[in-house]
Amino acid sequence: MLKDEPITLERYEAVSEISEIAGVLDDAYERACSGEFVCIPEKTLAKLAVYARRLQVHIVNTEREFDKLEEE
Secondary structure, rough: OOOOOOOOOOHHHHHHHHHHHHHHHHHHHHHHOOOOOOOOOOOHHHHHHHHHHHHHHHHHHHHHHHHHHHOO
């Protein structure tokens, strides 16, 4: 996304969900480090998996775009 490009509702919602997931994971990590047993909700893990996969695809596509620009 370009700096001056307006953010879409879909992207805003995705960023909000990712922030929520990050908060849950950060809290779980802190509790686990203090020796507490931690359970992460299945729904949170499912969302994390979806966003991780999207990020992976985005990185691959970006690398391909950079490779094309370097070839030119």
